[in-house]
Amino acid sequence: GHFTHSLLYYGYYSNVTLNDPCASSPNGSACPHAGPPLPYNMPLVYIFSVGVSFLITCVLLVYSVYHSFGKSCRVGSSRGDLAVRVFCAWDFKVIQRRTVKLQRENICTQLKELLAEQRSRSCSLSLCQRLGHFTVLLLAWALSLSSVLGCVLAVLYLSEHMHVQQEAILLVLPLVVSLLNALMPCLYNLLAMWEKQDSPAAQVYVAICRNLILKTVVVGLLCYQWLSRRVVCSTEECWETCVGQELYRFVVMDFIFTLLDTLFGELVWRLVLEKRLKRKQRPEFDIAQNVLELIYGQTLTWLGILFAPLLPAVQMLKLLLLFYIKKTSLMQNCQSPSKPWQASHMSTVFLTLLFFPSFLGAATFLSYTIWSVQPSETCGPFRGLETIYKSGNNWVQVLKKSNPNITWIAWVHQHVVENTFLFFFVSGVLLAVICFNIQVVRGQRRIIRLLKEWIANEGEDKIFLIERLHSIYKNRER
Template sequence: RPSLRLYDLELDSTALQEEEKRVLLVKELQGLTGAQRDHMLRGMPLSLAEKRCLREETLTLRGKWRGQHGRRGRLSCYSRLRYACVLAGRDLGLGLLAGLQALAPWRYALKRIGGQFGSSVLSYFLFLKTLLAFNALLLLPLLAFIVGVQAAFPPWAEQRQGVSWEARGFGCRVSPSLLPGLCASPPMSSPPPGSVPHSMSRSFGESYRVGSTLGAHAITVFCSWDHKVTQKWASRLQHDNIRTHLKELLAEWQLRQGSRSVCGRLRQVAVLVAVWLLCLGITFGCTVAVYAFSELTIESPVSAEREGAQLALPLVVCLLNLGAPYLYRCLAALERHESPVLEVYVAICRNLILKMVILGILCYHWLGRRVGTLKDQCWENFVGQELYRLMVMDFLFTLLDTLFGELVWRLISEKQLKKGKPEFDIARNVLELIYGQTLTWLGVLFSPLLPAMQIIKLLLLFYVKKMSLMANCQAPRRPWLACHMSTVFISLLCFPSFLGAAIFLCYAVWQVKPSSLCGPFRTLDTMYEAGKVWVRRLEKAGPRVSWLPWIHRYLVENTFPIYLVSALLLAVIYLNIQVVKGQRKVICLLKEQISNEGEDKIFLINQLHSVYERKDRGRAGRTQEAAMPLNLLTGDQDTW
């Protein structure tokens, strides 16, 4: 009988071979650089845990090898110290980077929202994240060139004695360098002109890709899973993401297959016209109410001591902005759109018309009516205070609506209507963000730190909206793919909001006369003349700065460079459009070539099948012919 020890040794031979292979692999990895080692490990068909163990063993053995050779004299003490400092610095940098990423509010929340509620609700939080980046980009130059300069070089003492620069913002005294009413705000404190258009062009490039969505279902099924995921909660989250994405793709495909009769379409058009007329009537009523109340505040002015009465106009505006979208939502229930995407777009249009018309009335009230009535006061401070009050009131109403309004709406939907939790109103919430950002851009000339308030507001809104979404809302009953929603949001932020704020600020800089009692422009007819005064001072300064007045004269005041740059931009846009058209044509030709090659393969396969069938028939015929004489012989023998 063979010994059990020998039997165990024979069984362990494979394990010894695997261990030898592992040692050889570790030695081979030690001889490579870091990039080559990572590339080689990435290409190996091993699990993530095994790759991590191999990397740790390689680094550990390499450290021991370097320590042994350092003791032999090949690696000096200074080199080892420098190597340790480099490793410590790298670990510190990675730790700080990981800490900053952990502090970001969208670290894990966006994946959870996308997996549970779909891409439509996720687009709102992505848009909020984009607005945070815009305001951070806007705040940096304002802090550096306006607030920092005023803090380093405060106004003169005689100016402080002559005019009170403390502005009453929202029931408390605020320093002019912080909030409403800035005594040294130059006309160049407008939003960065290229940030929003650049983001819009980038969003268009990411959304409208060249190609089609054919085969997206198969790609999602077979190529969406990340095999590096090892934790259970991460795999469950990714599973929810893939499932929700498949639901959205299938819902979009079913929507394309559906159709409606002629009578149904006519009935739908009639309902749409009636609902649109009612919504426009509500918008017109809100506009008339804001205009009438603003005229009432002019006819019966409120003293500066009665700060509570100064909140009347912002209170009315916020109440109308809060109540009208709910009326739109109730009327939209009568339309019954087939496409949930179209339903969201229609709601966005209605809310956008309401917000922009109200802001237009307010801008006319500030620059068209109030400037003439505030002759003995600083109208710049008044406009800054009004925008500050509007921002604070809008934030408070948004918090109340989120914390209590959505809770009440959920209770009504669950208890009375028996429909379960309501859906997240994307149109209303997105237009609230656009409205708040427009207020920030309108007030950046008169209150430079409004972007800082907007950043704090957006951060708080992120957490509050996420909490309310998880508690009071459910996923859309009809899933839909929000493939272009981010582009639509950025477009609305660019054209009505950013363009309107730019027109408002340009009109205030070029046309409105500054206050004669306060501000750095009180001796000028317009704020724009400050640039001309600066150019005249540069001309008298000497020949060293003579090129600056030349630039202002021929590049700023002259309109020909503007037209030239516009023509170049149009030419670049035209060339990009032609390139995209060419790429689409090439893609169509390649698709036709692929289909032709597939048809050729099918034809060749059919030909091969026909050849094999003929050969099989020939063999069968020959076997039958060979069997015929044998049958005859057996028949003759039977007769004998």
């Protein structure tokens, strides 16, 4: 297209080094010392920007997951205690009408969650009923996995055969993948109705698991095809630019299908229910499916940041538009889900899924590309190199020639960046810290359990003493 040779794609960027004293020197082996101490190395800036963005994202995600786990899995929390929720959940400092209404709905949802979980635990099934339920679950999972296999075969066939056709056929693969992401959850909802899960939480987790398997397998297959497609592009064309173009197509097609789902799945369906069927019920807003779509779009952005540097800006614009569109549709067309949601636990689940497999999968894909895949020889900032990682070694050699006073950077690169022992040492320290925190939490839970038993024993002692006092008082009255 017209934007192929623009800032949007990898192939536009060059491998030049600005303010390079060695480039202006008449003798390439000797560099003048009066030049700038740190030349502006375009390949290094390119890979450094990607690395820093992933590092900052990793830190923020780890902190968010840790903070969310702290909220949803508090030590000694009284989750499941109906008495505490009934008598102690209300905040008497709330006086505004809107806030009172929201708090009332929140407490009502929490009570529904607890009652649904207790009802699922209390009901007992016979052996024949358990075998029948297990058979239904087995068949449902077999159908869902078979559908995933069929989707994978369809995506594999299209990805291998569409490049021999005309250029307009390139939109077929993003169209089919987005169509599968929109239609397969409907099949999984039908399977969930057939399964009739007793626990609402189990029903939500099963739906999330099935959708996650589909999206993970399809995206993994696409990553494999993208890395092997570099032999398909011509020598004048960057295979990295081909991957960037396809990722733009996937992001735009995902946005289009989200708009279509909002239009036909929410607006048109509400009009049909109200005008034709004369029902007051509105379509439910599927929180799990919408959040999984957000995770899918963010995964595409992380995968494409190396091949399309401005793809995060496109994703931010897409999310901004989707926020206001979904907000308007939610308020006008949808009703709250009938399934009770444990908001804190679901938030933790979604953040965990965003971190793994979404972020870690994208980081693994890009790490393999940087360390093991040979870049294009005719375009891009890493042309002529065996791997993208070699650009760091070349930069260190340039620093040695241009300014001997900063040779410590080469030492740091050799003993810190390239030293595998440091990586394993840091990993071991992190694992030790995690194990220590786990043991501390277990010890706190053990102490809390003992304190609860002690409080229960104290209550029994007080009941015994009160009964003795009553008996003594009655004996005195006689």
